[in-house]
Amino acid sequence: MNKKIITSLSTSLILSVFLILSSCSNTAKKSNQKEAQKTVYASDVIPFFDHWKLILGDGSNVGKPINFEHKDFFYTANDGKSNWVVYKAPNAGSTHGSSNNTRTELAQTKKWYPETANDKLTATLKVMNVSTTGDARVAASYAVVIGQIHSADGFENEPLKIFYKKFPSHTKGSIFWDYEINTAGDDNAGRWDYSTAVWGYDLSVVGTSENTYPEEPKDGIALGEELTYEIVVKEGIMSLKFTSEGHETKTFTKNLIASEYTTIANMPEQTQKLFVPIGQDGVERENAYTGEGCFFKLGCYNQTNGKSPEVNKNWCSGAETHGGDIQKQYEDGNYAEVWFKTGSIFVSDAAVSNEGYFTENDFYKK
Template identity: 60%
Template sequence: MNFTQVLLLLSLTVLFSSCFNSSKKSTNNEVDNAVYPSDVIPFMDEWKILLGDGTYNNKLVNYQKDGFFFVQNEGETNWVVYKTPNLGVTSRTSKNTRTELGQIKRWKPLEGGKLTGTLKVMHVSSSGDARVASSYSVVVGQIHSDEGHENEPLKIFYKKFPGHSKGSVFWNYEINTAGDNAKRWDYSTPAWGYDNTVVGYSADEYPDEPVDGIALGEEFSYEVNVYKGVMYLTFASEGHETVTFTKNLVKSDFATKIAIPEQIKKRYPASRSDGIERENAYAGELQFFKQGAYNQTRSKCSEDSLGMNSKTESVADDIERQYANGCYAEVWFKEASVGAGTPPADKN
């Protein structure tokens, strides 16, 4: 090999090395420039998550998973997206799938806690049975008990029937049943639109659209403030009246049969509608917050959607089919916080 050939070989080596390093540097920049949910809402170190495919993770800083938990940019705003199918892998205590945060810290009602969120629901299942109260709905915030019956003193719902432009936001209180938990029931209260007792006349016949409802893609916010055993709820949305509610979590409103609301007697069968709550409700029980998308619809979208019963499809393949057919819930949050309960405005 003469001198000219050696010089040419060295030049090519330097060139290839430079290209490789440039390519490697570009790849690293792409990784460095990634935006994670924890960049948008920085409280992620206080949560764990269960995704709609059964994935569990308790380290959420710089974590995302495409199709379930990721960031979506919209103009100047980044949103944290929670997406989950109708059918999938879920927790031991529920048949409903979720892509939902679960608070790591536990607290008792007298100790209190606060959860806030500013969000918009982008999709609820396009299929369901209009006679079933949970169809076409998603839970976007919860308080969950970690002891006793493990019931839920709060679930915040968004629900929209097919063909309607507006949906309802309501919240449910589940009694902490005295005795056999088979007699538990939920009392539902509307923020905007209907409560969960308004259902269809048949599987595909829907009630009238709520006049004061919230549309898909319309922003609203909630604040859940538990202070000295009392839960203070605030719901706000531009163009809608701000509404507030108060519920005692340590002294029951439903401890006698005469106190059972008419709503419950009409909605539940006699075998459940006579259940009563223990007098001190959730006092002394450990609680924790949840936030995200807890899909309440379990139905398939169409006859050709084989669902999780198919042995020929993987979980991932089945979920992709559900997403394509509209069998999913999707919720976007742009702001949220979690912390200690604070005195309500009238206590300051």
């Protein structure tokens, strides 16, 4: 065969092989790029979402949030070390059920009864933002609830709310937990919370004027600082454990089936100071939460809202809401944001469906 023809064929063959390899390389690069751009969902970070339904900051219930994200309220982020699940809620917007406050929060799909319970929730998180406006005299201003136990029955009261609160001029905020009485009688208007400090202050520490704050807590928690809580309810007793690097580990217990607040004489001094002046002066039923189905909640339940403190000086913050415009609230810090890194839940065999709670509370939004 002619040498020129052989050379030409060899060149063509080499060129073909090069094009094939180049094509394969480009395909691999595109594939890798697609893989790199693949959405990391919350359910990839913490694989326990079969146990929850997700309420968003617009009041909607999206059900089990598996392979789900919403860039305004619920998505993932990476801090350079770990992936986190982000929960975000503005000061104002549509709310779920009868609440005055927005939330992006998980609610357990099953409920359990305290007297027969053997249920557990753990979470590791960091609070990234609380509202920058509010009335410092209002107990709930600049606060977010990061974990709860909620009753699905009766008055639907809350035997546990875990708060983070930080005043605007402070670097460190407080972690505290509240127990809400399960009010005796048919009128729940007299219900009140009793608050216990973990690190920093409890709910009752407020400012002396709208923009005057108490001294910064020396043992507080800063925004972006990790902490872990553990909640166990077993045979009527709630046990709590709080840990954070550089802070003393704190543990607490509370009986959920036998009340210590059945008479006015047993009302704590804190309650007399904070709630009695606004007419919330009830007593608790003797068996507390016995016989009521309870369930865990986890996420970002913003406690700061735009309602006038004249309505309720403990729960109505008078904060900036921009008429409910979510993006404007996000732009100037009028929102709550909490990141969760890990979480686990143990549900006892005695737990039953909690669908009735969702049916009732999904019916209306405020």
